[in-house]
Amino acid sequence: MKQINLNERKWNTRHLEKEKKLNDILKIFKGKIIPPDKIVDVMERAIYPGNIVTLEGDNQKQASFLSKSLLEVDSKKVNNLHMVISNLSRTEHLQIFKKGIASVLDFSYAGSQSVKVSNMIEDGTIKIGDIHTYLELYSRLFVDLIPDVTLVAAEKADKNGNLYTGPNTEETPVLVEAAAFHDGIVIAQVNEIDDYLPRVDIPGSWVDFIVKSNEPYDIDPLFTRDPAKINEVQILIAMMVIKGIYAKHHVISLNHGIGYNTAAIELLLPTYGESLGLKGKICTNWVLNPHPTLIPAIETGWVKSVYSFGGELGMEKYVASRSDIFFDGNDGNLRSNRIYAQMAGQYALDAFVGSTLQIDSHGNSSTVTAGRLSGFGGAPNMGSDSRGRRHSTAAWLDMITEKGETEKGRKLVIQTVETFKRGDNPVFVDKLDAVKVGKDSGLSVTPVMIYGDDVTHVVTEEGVAYLYKAQNINERKKALAAVAGVTDLGLEITGDEINDLRRKGIVAYPEDMGIKRTDAKRNLLAAKDIDDLVQWSQGLYEPPVKFRNW
Amino acid sequence: MKQINLNERKWNTRHLEKEKKLNDILKIFKGKIIPPDKIVDVMERAIYPGNIVTLEGDNQKQASFLSKSLLEVDSKKVNNLHMVISNLSRTEHLQIFKKGIASVLDFSYAGSQSVKVSNMIEDGTIKIGDIHTYLELYSRLFVDLIPDVTLVAAEKADKNGNLYTGPNTEETPVLVEAAAFHDGIVIAQVNEIDDYLPRVDIPGSWVDFIVKSNEPYDIDPLFTRDPAKINEVQILIAMMVIKGIYAKHHVISLNHGIGYNTAAIELLLPTYGESLGLKGKICTNWVLNPHPTLIPAIETGWVKSVYSFGGELGMEKYVASRSDIFFDGNDGNLRSNRIYAQMAGQYALDAFVGSTLQIDSHGNSSTVTAGRLSGFGGAPNMGSDSRGRRHSTAAWLDMITEKGETEKGRKLVIQTVETFKRGDNPVFVDKLDAVKVGKDSGLSVTPVMIYGDDVTHVVTEEGVAYLYKAQNINERKKALAAVAGVTDLGLEITGDEINDLRRKGIVAYPEDMGIKRTDAKRNLLAAKDIDDLVQWSQGLYEPPVKFRNW
CATH class of the missing domain: 3.40.1080.10 (Glutaconate Coenzyme A-transferase)
Structure with a gap:
């Protein structure tokens, strides 16, 4: 067998990076619950330049508090992000590219933003990764778009970070799983934090942080036809x-x-x-x-x-x-x-x-x-x-x-x-x-x-x-x-x-x-x-x- | 709008059936932890004739204690089951058909049982539903093979039924989800019950019962080539x-x-x-x-x-x-x-x-x-x-x-x-x-x-x-x-x-x-x-x- 020096390489750099991020965040507050006014500060410590970030944007349910907060980060600290957003439907989803916070985009569906996306790709503001069906995009989270950070929305959380999604479970489980099990950081916005949850949709140990949003997540009745x-x-x-x-x-x-x-x-x-x-x-x-x-x-x-x-x-x-x-x-x-x-x-x-x-x-x-x-x-x-x-x-x-x-x-x-x-x-x-x-x-x-x-x-x-x-x-x-x-x-x-x-x-x-x-x-x-x-x-x-x- | 009497129909029969089963089980013991010597009795109360039952049989990890226990039920009480088993690899998987406990089979892979399965289909002991790829079989759990009971294996559970699968998470999450969220009964065999779990792979609220098996689940090193x-x-x-x-x-x-x-x-x-x-x-x-x-x-x-x-x-x-x-x-x-x-x-x-x-x-x-x-x-x-x-x-x-x-x-x-x-x-x-x-x-x-x-x-x-x-x-x-x-x-x-x-x-x-x-x-x-x-x-x-x- 060929002899090589195997001891040079570190095999847990993702783990170490996550630990460093968590320690930096610990300097602002302790525990799982982010004080809402600290969310931008937390993002600036949790997200490194060039990180792959998944942001929940379903047909209906939007992690709207987190997307708005991401737009507030200092682009000198957080930039060139590679965003993975299944459903591009909010103006922030594009504004983060204008501000230089993000540079590469992988997505599935653009809906109301479809004209703007075209323009921003043509003028080079957005570098497109690719356009996918939902299943493809989720699949790649386990292969070549493994998230460093994921930002999702749920209805309620308890203090341990257990999440209750209510009827709109949507893509939350897969976005969380891909990050939680490969040293990514999981942040969930919730409408309420409560001691009691009607049921658990996502185990608390998969979630690093929760933050009570100042308004309920955005949601649209897309499947109603009169x-x-x-x-x-x-x-x-x-x-x-x-x-x-x-x-x-x-x-x-x-x-x-x-x-x-x-x-x-x-x-x-x-x-x-x-x-x-x-x-x-x-x-x-x-x-x-x-x-x-x-x-x-x-x-x-x-x-x-x-x-x-x-x-x-x-x-x-x-x-x-x-x-x-x-x-x-x-x-x-x-x-x-x-x-x-x-x-x-x-x-x-x-x-x-x-x-x-x-x-x-x-x-x-x-x-x-x-x-x-x-x-x-x-x-x-x-x-x-x-x-x-x-x-x-x-x-x-x-x-x-x-x-x-x-x-x-x-x-x-x-x-x-x-x-x-x-x-x-x-x-x-x-x-x-x-x-x-x-x-x-x-x-x-x-x-x-x-x-x-x-x-x-x-x-x-x-x-x-x-x-x-x-x-x-x-x-x-x-x-x-x-x-x-x-x-x-x-x-x-x-x-x-x-x-x-x-x-x-x-x-x-x-x-x-x-x-x-x-x-x-x-x-x-x-x-x-x-x-x-x-x-x-x-x-x-x-x-x-x-x-x-x- | 056409006027019809809408009040005749009950819309929660699955829920009522599950409740009835749980009440029957409550007569033997209280709580989530099945005493191992009661498992057959529990199965006879949890599984009704003709029920659709998913039984975890992966390439490697087998819910072997539960499959052996199922073979012990009285076929006068439990019979004609429609079994959904991704990987048919244990003799019990077929013996339950010989004993009349089960009659219909949907599966993906037969491996070592492939000759016997052929024979039992030809002689009518097994009525074949169909043969699938894994993804198809899992997909049908949400469409036309919705499980009434699911039997899975994990490494550890705590007293609340939270499951730790260790490295062999395998198909456990999808089998549990399909049953837990449509009034099916979820029973998990575990090697150990412990106050502390290294991590949670399945939330306890998705699991109705756990049972400590008398021996660790069966597992095979199938992917090792010398x-x-x-x-x-x-x-x-x-x-x-x-x-x-x-x-x-x-x-x-x-x-x-x-x-x-x-x-x-x-x-x-x-x-x-x-x-x-x-x-x-x-x-x-x-x-x-x-x-x-x-x-x-x-x-x-x-x-x-x-x-x-x-x-x-x-x-x-x-x-x-x-x-x-x-x-x-x-x-x-x-x-x-x-x-x-x-x-x-x-x-x-x-x-x-x-x-x-x-x-x-x-x-x-x-x-x-x-x-x-x-x-x-x-x-x-x-x-x-x-x-x-x-x-x-x-x-x-x-x-x-x-x-x-x-x-x-x-x-x-x-x-x-x-x-x-x-x-x-x-x-x-x-x-x-x-x-x-x-x-x-x-x-x-x-x-x-x-x-x-x-x-x-x-x-x-x-x-x-x-x-x-x-x-x-x-x-x-x-x-x-x-x-x-x-x-x-x-x-x-x-x-x-x-x-x-x-x-x-x-x-x-x-x-x-x-x-x-x-x-x-x-x-x-x-x-x-x-x-x-x-x-x-x-x-x-x-x-x-x-x-x-x-």
Whole structure:
């Protein structure tokens, strides 16, 4: 064996750095509870230049007190941070880059900040690490983005640092675990510090510091859709999805994206779905945040279980009163978990249903449009075929089109779109805007949300394209054209070609499915407005003020 | 809104059932600590006929006291259970089916029980739910296999039920979470009950009962490979992987399967890899159990981080002394987590390297051979292209072969095999045995471990087939034939065809890579035997007795 001097290297530098930070902080106060007015000082001692810092920014729950505090640190002391933020949604998330506190950014979704992010990447203020789906970003916390510091939000803590997240557990567990078990520092902002916790979501020994924030963490009701805004085109699309896809393929387990198309489906189950005799046969097991529009389906016995990424404002009491359906803790409140829900969304579901802003003739789609780098969120994770899946369900097997000894099934990935978006923008385009945005932002590959290869069905007001049946790229393009209406793509196909596709079952129009367009009326909706949802819930659903008109 | 009577239905039946079970158990004893002699009685009250029961069976750590106890229950009281066991490795796992205690089985991997499982499925003793990868099975715990009872193993508990898992955290957290947060009952066997825990891995409020087992949980050193058993063919293959794949594509982050081929790679990094000037340029970030054969690479500074699925017997002190590399808790011991490691293995890595028993001419491979339903484990999850991945690395981008605006990269999925297995069985076969086994077991699809479409490289003692470069199925078959030696497949290709593939860079033989076959000698191994590994570790590695010859 080769002899080398093995004694030179220190093997616990992360541990020593953490110890040094903790000793420095000990000079300001003792114990786990940071006096709120010391938070900036603590950050300046806990975060070293160049550190990798994860900052909780979920779809809804934001570590807003900590993000604001981070903006207050002296950039001479704390700078060039490598920020890992799943959901870029607050102005501070970008301002820390302007101030030089941070320089590199890895993220998943930008939402309302998508235009600013594009600009700041182009002008060099932000050096982009990469854009991820949620699961990818969390995965890298254990591989090559191991956090030095993590900043998270919870509802309550006790004096030992045990955390209670309430319904919005979200990504807190994974952010904490990655840091706590590799000598990172964990700081949690909480709305309250109390001797008694309703339940423990994160053990206190994983948390270095807690700080009571001066205002509750920021949270947004992102998954609430007002049934009053659902139009008849969306209802028609929903009817086709229920009859032409869910019933046809026996879709049992599924996820719905956010949007009026999927809200319409949820509200049609207890009416249109019931009339087709489908109750108990489809849509029983869900991975979904507590959508208010799912209440009528739950109340009428359609739903067996719902596992959630996070909570939804106003749904707390309703969820707590339906513990057979939702996951909850001993305290009776929802326990969500973003990483497990994404994983279940990827591996355990028959179908993912999403919507998009643009689809090209190959079926590739993207929500990235001119100047708007919105990122991915979770859609590509759930909206793709999980090639590592090996268990079968009826729907999954139904996607097999060729006979062969080693054929396997596929996940149903369904895109529901109207052929034109507001402002007469066609959804079907020759080239995705994402191509240019990707180039302008210096990304290595075009930010495609869902690749055409992965999409099994596209549904528009014209009909359903069963893309998984297309024999080749040209036939897939024709199938898309057949449902693309009067967009340029839609005008490329002849009536004969359409009829041929309909005969082959590659395309179905409403009449092929026994659906009358004239039946697509708002009276099919189990709830017509938010107030109806409240009534269905027997008053348990308490919609946020902005959704009330009473 | 439609008026219906909403008051008939109870919405908390799971909660009521759990309460009833707990009250029944309260008749035998009070508190969280089950007297060991009451465990069977407790199980008979905690488990109802037809319940879904998860039983911890990892690669290594087994809830062996609980599995033995389950075998003792009265099958008149407890029967027809639906068992969810990731790793079927103990005789009780099957005996409970013979006794009628259980009837349905969902699992991932069968290992040593693979022949018996096949037989019991064929004769109807076991009704198979399905066979999964680990991530799929865990995912379903939140969707359609929600556990009523979960039985897990930990090292220590305190009187409040807080659990300390030690290095083998494994799948315990996810099994507990799925049950604890949907009114399931959680029972943990522990080796010790103590007032003080080195750290908390699972909060006590998630655990209903603990029981001190009469002997420590069963555990196996599955990831230890003795360097003395590595032969020169494996060394040659390892050299080709390092130079022809890792260096060529800049592979930074990776997982290695279990086996001598990959052990050889690990032991060649500090010698052959060093001689090529590759240190710091490849193989820095790993998702891997603590393989003893990785010690020399760690000691010589090749490795930046290792995230683990579970621990490895004998590696405890070494891992604890290398906290910059491994994830650990405040107690200084490894914290592993099977579900996060699988997720990272799927989404955050450049490359997966596995081995297999059979490969067909399409590149499909399987470890299922005649009469042996071994299942999948984690390989298909890590050994497939993650179509939901959106971030780029050099290696991932290097798999792009076509120019196009929406092209994306791929994960490297590398199969290393010798053309013949022991007993002159060719690895390259016309048809996988898995086809027949799948039919005989009534599976819906053939149990293929890794599909040919997902494999990017196959390496044999003949050379490397760069399958990702093949333009079509026929060229892929030819590329496989070019490295298939004197198997029937290998004899199907002419010398001219081989030369053509070598010219195109679709196949490379050692001489094409500047590797001399005669250099593939055991003196290249950084450690020649287990004792060398102990020396490299400065005595910190303490191999289990069966690996010692001193």
